[in-house]
Amino acid sequence: xxxxxxxxxxxxxxxxxxxxxxxxxxxILYMPVIFFCYAFIDRxxxxxxxxxxxxxxxxxxxxxxxLFIKRNIFAVILILYFFFLLPNxxxxxxxxxxxxxxxxxxxxxxxxxxxxxxxSREQLFGALSESALIVLILFIINVILSTIFRYMPTxxxxxxxxxxxxxxxxxxxxxxxxxxxxxxxxxRGVKDKNLIFLMVYLVSAFFILLTFRRTxxxxxxxxxxxxxxELLNFRQFFEFLKYGFIITIVSSLVIYQTGxxxxxxxxxxxxxxxxxxxxxxxxxxxxxMIYKDMFVYYDYSPWFGYELFASHGNYGKGKLGTRSxxxxxxxxxxxxxxxxxxxxxxxxxxxxxxVWKRTKTREDYLRILFISMAFVIFFMSGRWHTIxxxxxxxxxxxxPLGKNPxxxxxxxxxxxxxxxxxxxxxxxxx
Numbered sequence: 001x002x003x004x005x006x007x008x009x010x011x012x013x014x015x016x017x018x019x020x021x022x023x024x025x026x027x028i029l030y031m032p033v034i035f036f037c038y039a040f041i042d043r044x045x046x047x048x049x050x051x052x053x054x055x056x057x058x059x060x061x062x063x064x065x066x067l068f069i070k071r072n073i074f075a076v077i078l079i080l081y082f083f084f085l086l087p088n089x090x091x092x093x094x095x096x097x098x099x100x101x102x103x104x105x106x107x108x109x110x111x112x113x114x115x116x117x118x119x120s121r122e123q124l125f126g127a128l129s130e131s132a133l134i135v136l137i138l139f140i141i142n143v144i145l146s147t148i149f150r151y152m153p154t155x156x157x158x159x160x161x162x163x164x165x166x167x168x169x170x171x172x173x174x175x176x177x178x179x180x181x182x183x184x185x186x187x188r189g190v191k192d193k194n195l196i197f198l199m200v201y202l203v204s205a206f207f208i209l210l211t212f213r214r215t216x217x218x219x220x221x222x223x224x225x226x227x228x229x230e231l232l233n234f235r236q237f238f239e240f241l242k243y244g245f246i247i248t249i250v251s252s253l254v255i256y257q258t259g260x261x262x263x264x265x266x267x268x269x270x271x272x273x274x275x276x277x278x279x280x281x282x283x284x285x286x287x288x289m290i291y292k293d294m295f296v297y298y299d300y301s302p303w304f305g306y307e308l309f310a311s312h313g314n315y316g317k318g319k320l321g322t323r324s325x326x327x328x329x330x331x332x333x334x335x336x337x338x339x340x341x342x343x344x345x346x347x348x349x350x351x352x353x354x355v356w357k358r359t360k361t362r363e364d365y366l367r368i369l370f371i372s373m374a375f376v377i378f379f380m381s382g383r384w385h386t387i388x389x390x391x392x393x394x395x396x397x398x399x400p401l402g403k404n405p406x407x408x409x410x411x412x413x414x415x416x417x418x419x420x421x422x423x424x425x426x427x428x429x430x
Contacts, residue, residue, distance in 0.1 A: 001151045001168065005041040008138075012037055013053060025064055028115050029127040029395050031057060031108075032177060033134045035388035039174035040142050040167075042153065054100065058107050065114045071354070072110035074347040079106045081343060085308050085336060095309040102385040109351055112394045113401060121402035128395055129188035132181035133197060135392070136204040139178065142168050143207050165210050172213055176378055176389035178204065179219030180396055183370060187227045215381045219374050230366045282320055283380060286330040289316030294333075305337035326382035344384075348375075351394065358400040371397050 012034055019027040034057075038050055062068065069076050082102060089095050116124055145151070146168035153169050182201055189197030201224075208220050293315055294302035306314055311325040311334045325331045332341045352372070359368055371393060384390065 006044045030131045032392040040170040068110045068114040071113040075106045075109045098309045101387045104387040105390045116398040116401040124402045132184035135181045173383040175216045180392045182220045183223035186224045226370045303337045308335045328379045328384040
């Protein structure tokens with residue numbers, strides 16, 4: 001695994017240079033690939049190299065889009081506000097990765113909006129589909145190699161599993177990119193009748209179902225349903241049935257002719273989902289705890305929060321031990337208070353509203369519905385600062401901002417003189 005990680009780490013700057021040279025500013029839609037690579041590798045090189053690459057990425061797109069600020073002023077204010085709060089952090093080394101992830105998210109929200117307006121919708125989706133395909137292929141390769149070499153950095157897999165499929169160093173937070181990648185890939189596969197895209201989606205979907213990350217599992221299963229509804233019309237009804245039949249047959253073969261079903265139920269029992277009710281769900285308890293901390297016990301400022309990304313054991317009077325906050329509401333309120341949370345909501349609203357104004361077709365409405373549903377689900381499960389998933393989500397969201405294809409001139413409005421033969425054999429022009 002070390003050789004594989006080193007290969008990926010050395011390939012990242014080469015990929016970055018190539019994609020910028022080949023695609024120009026459209027390369028911003030390939031950046032989730034780089035962010036995802038850093039999410040699943042154990043770094044052999046200095047962390048300074050990755051931060052330098054992040055700086056090059058941000059610098060390149062700001063240089064070419066100096067007016068990006070006007071696309072979402074609240075994102076820019078959040079950058080300044082988080083830097084204002086940073087000196088209050090007592091352990092800068094611990095919060096540094098999460099802090100830079102959050103700052104990257106704030107930069108990418110307006111930058112993606114600005115760049116998306118320079119290209120057609122077809123170009124945007126084409127680049128996104130290639131980026132998403134690479135992400136899923138890398139995910140599959142990482143799972144296969146981690147399983148072959150029994151690579152478990154923490155000693156166990158997800159939720160204590162030690163057998164079957166393993167996922168290496170890929171954290172549960174970074175699985176959030178997979179539903180968006182799956183949606184894009186399956187849409188490209190169905191629309192273009194591309195079996196490679198469809199097979200990559202199916203393989204990755206079965207791998208995802210064994211993670212038992214419930215939110216990710218749900219969205220990955222729903223993705224093809226949204227695509228089918230979007231592309232379905234009377235003329236494509238039989239194609240809809242054909243692809244549904246193919247997916248059903250392949251899924252049945254995988255479920256009943258492999259050890260998938262046994263592995264699924266084994267992990268289901270390990271997760272002990274039957275013993276967990278809503279009243280015992282810690283994520284729901286976070287809302288009450290944060291409210292009491294700020295407005296009942298006054299443990300920290302309701303306006304500025306406690307401290308950036310330092311929630312481990314520092315909320316709810318330690319009722320949940322050293323568990324960190326999970327929900328986006330909890331992490332943002334605890335880290336930056338009402339000011340930060342309000343700015344974040346305004347940033348998100350600005351992004352979605354700018355797209356809603358350009359949403360006209362059924363395709364656009366279904367896409368924004370899927371993204372909105374995923375956003376709300378991940379808002380509850382948490383990890384808004386995961387740059388890989390957020391960059392791909394906003395890239396997908398901004399497709400309606402792209403240029404519409406130019407329509408050919410309507411010749412019906414061009415008046416052409418007509419010729420008519422008069423009785424005296426003279427030609428009349430009308």
